[in-house]
Amino acid sequence: MKHVNTEMLGSLQTKIMDIIWKTENPLKPAEVLEQLGEGYAYTTVMTILKRLSERKILKRKMEGKVYLYSPVSCRKVFVETNLKDIFGDLVNSYGKTAIANFVDVVKNNKEDMTLLKKYLESHK
Secondary structure: OOOOOOOOOOHHHHHHHHHHHHOOOOEOHHHHHHHHOOOOOHHHHHHHHHHHHHOOOEEEEEEOOEEEEEEOOOHHHHHHHHHHHHHHHHHHHHOHHHHHHHHHHHOOOHHHHHHHHHHHHHOO
């Protein structure tokens, strides 16, 4: 059976992306580090930013001697795209079991179940 990666971003990557998604202008690594405010090393932040750009989650542009980072897409588009991939992988790998377990999770929340029913009705 194929391994399915269900993690979109690691915890530090998520914190960094939250900072970048909230700002209108591209950020330098030092600006991201300053907003993190948790004592991370500058090199750690630079490495994460570089990896996120290699994964096409961030764009980076050289300005002077430093890179500026900005998101490739807004949070909503990023999440939707990645969730489709994750759900697709789960269903392709585990079929009915993945779908049944998803419904089992959703059925415990009345609002979620109502939303699922409406969604299914609108996509017939």
